[in-house]
Amino acid sequence: DSGVTQTPKHLITATGQRVTLRCSPRSGDLSVYWYQQSLDQGLQFLIQYYNGEERAKGNILERFSAQQFPDLHSELNLSSLELGDSALYFCASSLDRNNSPLHFGNGTRLTVT
């Protein structure tokens, strides 16, 4: 158990809808990361937050947004969903120092129909 909790585990929704994915980091970790893994693809970095502030941004679509709250949990909001957004979305957390491992949750599987 990595200590990172993601909810829900599965989400099925229709195109055009909006969903929110939730992540609680490991105790003591201040950084939260979001990654997307599409079918047969590697993990693609979306965004990182540290202690409530955006730290780094990857290939995150404008339809997607995230935030980190004062209790350090994070939410990833996906709107105007398209079929191609179907993927596994992983949250990870780490101590806030460079060159430290990320610890991943078990992911949320999003299916857009």
Add this chain to the structure above:
Amino acid sequence: DQQVKQNSPSLSVQEGRISILNCDYTNSMFDYFLWYKKYPAEGPTFLISISSIKDKNEDGRFTVFLNKSAKHLSLHIVPSQPGDSAVYFCAASSIKAAGNKLTFGGGTRVLVKP
């Protein structure tokens, strides 16, 4: 542009033998490298890492080798066990980049046969 590549999508090995997984990178700014293992329906689990100031790091059955001039790293698993059957990802990061984001390779699926 794939900055981290794992050219072997799969690997099959007999129990007790050595598994060797390879990874190449193109970004010379990368200075920290990691290997993760992933089982189905679970998130990636951190296995072992290496800083660019070293060329080898060992942890039990797992050893990572780094060849900076070739921009190549490898993971050796000795001896391989059936429980090692999983997808393995290599990842890299740069201390000079903003944040601590990891760039991942596409993964290698390892099957250890009893």
